[in-house]
Amino acid sequence: MIELKNVSFNYENASIFENLSIFVAEGEKIGIVGESGCGKSTLLKLMAGLYVPSSGEIIVDGIRAPEEIIKKVSVVMQSPMLLPLSILENITMGHEYEDSKIEKIIESANLKKWIDSLPEGLNTYIGDSADELSGGQAQRIAIARAMFKDSKNLLLDEPTSALDGENAASVLEAINHFTEGKTVVHVTHRKKHLEGYDRIFLMENGQLTEIWNRYKEKT
């Protein structure tokens, strides 16, 4: 469950949002569309606890402190933000893991075929050779990382924006594998990526307007 109550946010003395409120129920999937630079990503970072609102409240699963909210969410961002570590370490971030869980994750993230083709498999270092990864491969590793964290709340910030059609489809497929039963907020400028979502909002002039509601079945 994610709730924003009268949230305002200023950045460098400019107001980005004023009194914004939204409630995302547990297990609900919502999409937010809007022009580039309208503040969609900022809104997502507020929901993730990465930014602190100037006023108002953000509540995720009953938690209000941003440092605690971070622990309750998973985020896939526009840029995969991989670290100079092995593929495995990038997925687990150094946390303990079970082989079976990793196997399942790389399968779901459409990474298995590629990783099996690598001489060092999951232990392949992707530090200096990060540029040699395709955008799709890097983004699927970022998705695998989000799968590994396995939070109930998943925030997606245009995860396919830098990818071509084929790669984007593969990444979207990977995402759909694990969004079942989760609370999802997906920010994108391509409405077609939001098929099957419960509600879709348009972000404009710092305000959210509902433009699709599956329950009301109207546009």
Added chain:
Amino acid sequence: MNKTVWKILKDIGMLRFFILILLLRLPFDFLNGVISANMLESFIRLTEKGQSENLLKTFGTFLLFTVLLFGYNVTIWAAVSVKADMLLQKRLRNRLLNHILSRNGEEMAAYSAGDLITRLNNDVDRVNDYLTTPVNFMHTAIASFNILFSSVILLILNPSLYILTILVTVPFFILSSIIIIRKIPYYRKKSQESYADYTNWIEPVINAKESITVFDGEEIVLKKVEEASKEILRQNVKAHTLTAWSSFFNIMSGNLGYVLLLLCGNSMMGVGVKDYPQLLKITQYRAEMMKGSFIVNAGLNGMKTNLSGAARIEEILESDGEKISGQ
């Protein structure tokens, strides 16, 4: 002198001029050492003999010698060397630019603009540094000259003490300045590489901070940063350890040589050594020899770094290019 630099100097017609300024500079350090050694000897001898009336006169004499020597340095040497420095730079820069501009587009394509600019700006500076700045060719040549002449004087003053000096100084010098410090540049390079690893980690720490926070990756990232930082520490400590051992042998050589000279000189008093003031003078020439050896050693290492510039300049000068009229 390195062959490439020799060829460059010859190419631009500066070889004779450079030899002249080197010859003008050579006596300065040696004469400075001679003044120091004789000054000590004279003062101590006068003191020994209780000739207080002559102390002030000696003070004035050596002050005058010092003023004359440094006066030579500021007038003849400085004037000639500044002119020579500029003439060398002008001819070298001109020749280089001439060669670059006389190439055709296809020849130019072999080099990037940045590469050519580096040759014209930085590499000329490096050749100039090689020839004139401290811890490079000029100082190495002067120090070699100093070692040679101090050795000759020491040999004339007392052949036995000269042999003793060589026996104590040379093995320690080889051990400390050649064998021990040889690996220091390797560890320095390793340390620089480790520093690059460290900064390579700082970049994602800054730019992927949000991912690290969301996925609770602080621990693994800090572990990796610590590994890189500890590697810098390890490599630097290896280099410092060698420096420490080098200092150990240098001080041993310095102190042992000094004490042995005093003891052996004392046993020769009246036979091979006239008196204590002369013995003191011998220790001064020994000190000049040791100082010279350290400068030569440092100079040889310093020159290496600037030689890459000379090779890159020679590469351009060697290629034929039509001369631009008026040059």
Added chain:
Amino acid sequence: MANLLLLIKRNKIWVALGILMTILSNLSQMTFVYLIGKLVNHIESHSSIKLSFILLIALLMATNAFTLLLKQYIGRLSTEKMAHSLRMGYAKRLIKKTVKEKTSASLAMSVAQNELAQANNYLSNTLFDIAGMLIMALLVTAYLLLQNVLLTLAILIPTLLILIYVSFSSRRLSAIVSLAQNEKNKMNKVAYSLIHAFPSVKIFGGEKLCLNAYNESFDVWKKQWEKMGRLSALYNTLSGVLSRIPLLLLLLIGGFMVIRGDILMGTLIVFVIMQGSLSESIMNLPNWIANFKVFTTNLSRIDIE
């Protein structure tokens, strides 16, 4: 300064050991020089030198070398540990910044590439030498003052006067060096423009024009550089002459004192041996202070955990 104190505090045991070894090394060096003075007195008085005395000198010689080795090793290890604490402190601070603290990525990266790299380099290569020299200067001054106040002042007063002269001349010189450097930068910029414009130069046959433009900028630089060279030679010559004065004065005053029987020849030789390193460390003081200021400024810009 707060960051420097923090780094010292985090490595206090190593820093304390480094300082202790520096003091021990200097004490053993001074004792060795003191024995050399005694040896000179034996030589001067033509008295026999006992084997036990020679063995004592040999023992001090070995102690001196070993304490120097330990001083170098432990002292440098302590500053390396401080550098490690600085690197880790910066990384930890970056990682542990809370969401409420705003971080400018470009500023943080710039600090890592400039201030942090320079401060790290200073800690690794310079701080220990400066601290060691300062400790040495203090100990040697105290030791010489205990031996003879007048002779110590004969070294210190002219050295301090030279120090004032060196500070004045280096300030004047640095202004001219900066002017000469500006002209050199302008000349380098001309070279940059000429090479970047190479295709146009070839098409329009502007090679001669280019060389003339470059030579003009070279001549402006040359004028400034020659002026700097002449002035630098003058200042360095004067400081060279002046730097001989403490030793000359020491030999003059010391000579009178030995003749009058106030001190022994050995004591004068101790002063002659110590004078060089003491004067050198005092004369380097302005440089050290300037470099130390740059270091603390760099350090103050680094946010560490």
